[in-house]
Amino acid sequence: MTERPSRWLSGFAALTYAFLFAPIVILVIFSFNDSRRVFIWQGFTLDWYPALLQNDRLLDAVWITLQVAALAVVGATLLGSLLGLGLARLRFRGSGGVQTLLLLPMVTPEIVVGISLLVFFSQLFGWNGSMGQIALAHITFCISYVAITVRARAASLDPAREEAARDLGASAVGTFRHVTLPLLAPAIAAGAMLAFALSVDDLIITSFQAGVGSTTLPIAIYSSIKFGVTPQINAISSIVIALVGLALLISWRVGAFRGPSARPVDADAEEGSA
Amino acid sequence: MPGVLWLAALFVAPLVIIAVISLGSLDDAGHLVLGQPTLDNYARALQPAFLPAFAKSLYYATTTTVVSLAIGYPVAYWISRYGGRRKIALLVLVMLPFWTSYLIRSYAWMIILRDNGVVNSALIETGLLADPIQMLNTDFSVILGMVYGFLPFAILPLFVSIDRLDQRLVQAGRDLYASGRGAFLHVTLPLTMPGIVAASLLVFIPALGDWVTPDLLGGADTTTIAKIVQVIFTSGRDWPYGSALGFMLMGVTIVGTLAGLRSLRRELIG
Numbered sequence: 001m002t003e004r005p006s007r008w009l010s011g012f013a014a015l016t017y018a019f020l021f022a023p024i025v026i027l028v029i030f031s032f033n034d035s036r037r038v039f040i041w042q043g044f045t046l047d048w049y050p051a052l053l054q055n056d057r058l059l060d061a062v063w064i065t066l067q068v069a070a071l072a073v074v075g076a077t078l079l080g081s082l083l084g085l086g087l088a089r090l091r092f093r094g095s096g097g098v099q100t101l102l103l104l105p106m107v108t109p110e111i112v113v114g115i116s117l118l119v120f121f122s123q124l125f126g127w128n129g130s131m132g133q134i135a136l137a138h139i140t141f142c143i144s145y146v147a148i149t150v151r152a153r154a155a156s157l158d159p160a161r162e163e164a165a166r167d168l169g170a171s172a173v174g175t176f177r178h179v180t181l182p183l184l185a186p187a188i189a190a191g192a193m194l195a196f197a198l199s200v201d202d203l204i205i206t207s208f209q210a211g212v213g214s215t216t217l218p219i220a221i222y223s224s225i226k227f228g229v230t231p232q233i234n235a236i237s238s239i240v241i242a243l244v245g246l247a248l249l250i251s252w253r254v255g256a257f258r259g260p261s262a263r264p265v266d267a268d269a270e271e272g273s274a
Numbered sequence: 275m276p277g278v279l280w281l282a283a284l285f286v287a288p289l290v291i292i293a294v295i296s297l298g299s300l301d302d303a304g305h306l307v308l309g310q311p312t313l314d315n316y317a318r319a320l321q322p323a324f325l326p327a328f329a330k331s332l333y334y335a336t337t338t339t340v341v342s343l344a345i346g347y348p349v350a351y352w353i354s355r356y357g358g359r360r361k362i363a364l365l366v367l368v369m370l371p372f373w374t375s376y377l378i379r380s381y382a383w384m385i386i387l388r389d390n391g392v393v394n395s396a397l398i399e400t401g402l403l404a405d406p407i408q409m410l411n412t413d414f415s416v417i418l419g420m421v422y423g424f425l426p427f428a429i430l431p432l433f434v435s436i437d438r439l440d441q442r443l444v445q446a447g448r449d450l451y452a453s454g455r456g457a458f459l460h461v462t463l464p465l466t467m468p469g470i471v472a473a474s475l476l477v478f479i480p481a482l483g484d485w486v487t488p489d490l491l492g493g494a495d496t497t498t499i500a501k502i503v504q505v506i507f508t509s510g511r512d513w514p515y516g517s518a519l520g521f522m523l524m525g526v527t528i529v530g531t532l533a534g535l536r537s538l539r540r541e542l543i544g
Contacts, residue, residue: 013352016345016425020371023382023422026392030385083277098278103538105285107475107531109483111500112524115507115516116288119295140284143277201375203486208507218377225381225490237378244373248366
């Protein structure tokens with residue numbers, strides 16, 4: 001069973017990983033490029049990073065993006081976790097339909113979601129773009145991702161543990177709080193991280209919901225790529241990459257990426273340091 | 275489950291509304307008229323003038339899907355069979371680019387592919403090339419950007435499917451004198467088909483609806499349907515027509531999703 005991989009296969013995999021990371025590495029390198037012409041290497045500089053702090057437009061965009069992401073993470077995590085837990089636990093009529101409903105936002109072209117929400121908000125409420133509108137849209141497309149993550153873990157939990165808690169005299173609420181919730185926590189955290197990443201990154205759906213004064217970072221970056229790139233874009237992109245990498249590293253240590261298998265909590269903690 | 279209500283209100287209802295609007299029309303003053311449902315917008319969308327955009331959209335999405343599967347399957351197989359204890363770490367590495375902004379990644383390719391970009395400069399510097407080859411603003415760059423963007427969507431479901439495959443079945447095939455290739459073709463491939471279907475959908479659909487990559491990495495002749503819809507809704511007012519185009523994209527998606535629903539559910543929901 002433990003045959004060695006062929007050299008071709010390993011080489012191919014290595015090449016693919018190189019392909020996945022080369023653009024990111026090059027982008028970060030170019031953020032230290034001492035040239036106004038973004039695409040030609042001139043020498044090393046750190047100038048573009050402090051310059052970001054002078055750029056009010058970008059700073060505003062960062063602030064708006066973070067506010068939207070906070071709302072989206074809280075909303076989608078709450079609604080998505082309940083939905084995932086419900087789907088894993090309850091057998092009810094139409095649960096197949098709910099599963100399909102859950103998949104639909106993930107497989108609908110983003111542009112269709114974007115225009116339909118634009119029409120919905122403007123026709124029914126007369127809204128034409130605001131931070132709240134962006135947040136509502138983000139919650140909508142993040143719910144599915146959270147629900148699916150939580151559902152996978154909830155389905156693999158051993159019901160005997162909850163029964164044991166009840167047998168030992170815990171109330172239903174107490175069992176949920178002290179047994180179910182801690183067991184689900186890694187999946188909920190992973191779902192929340194996913195929602196955060198999706199929200200911070202989204203351009204297509206957001207571009208249809210943004211109005212004056214609600215420019216998010218992706219929209220600001222997009223327009224600056226389209227209409228004259230400044231080296232600052234490389235710098236802020238590198239910062240975003242570093243932050244995302246850091247967040248991944250942290251959730252890796254916390255154990256949010258452990259598979260759906262539900263091991264005892266203390267075993268999880270021990271392996272977390274491995 | 276309030277989540278269901280939320281999705282019904284903010285996902286299904288808006289879709290129904292654009293479905294209705296796609297049957298409407300504009301009066302002379304440019305106001306929306308919904309009184310007399312008509313299929314005019316769909317007929318307009320199927321005019322020969324728009325066929326190139328449709329063809330282009332399908333061409334990009336299909337090619338991206340095929341290339342992503344061709345790259346993704348061996349990699350997923352390699353991770354699953356030989357990843358050992360590092361499986362999860364290898365998967366997270368695949369996902370890492372996905373967690374960095376899609377936009378930023380397209381932009382990184384602009385730096386690389388430009389006429390005076392990294393690849394051309396390197397080739398000219400080493401004397402392999404006298405003049406830069408145009409790589410940006412071509413079909414090649416659009417497909418490259420899409421494959422780069424959507425490859426993780428292919429690798430994940432493929433990995434799940436391959437990893438779930440009971441290796442004893444492959445072993446049984448070998449014991450019954452199947453060659454390595456034969457066992458792969460007749461055992462591994464059919465049994466991982468749900469993963470292949472799920473991966474295809476998860477790549478094809480976002481590729482079909484993507485306008486950022488064609489916009490940034492493509493040139494003047496890389497107009498896709500998604501790009502047209504985007505222009506109609508951000509700068510024009512002809513919503514009925516834009517809705518019809520959008521709904522046709524949605525139609526392709528729905529057909530694909532229904533066809534692959536069981537596979538998708540199995541690979542994503544379990």
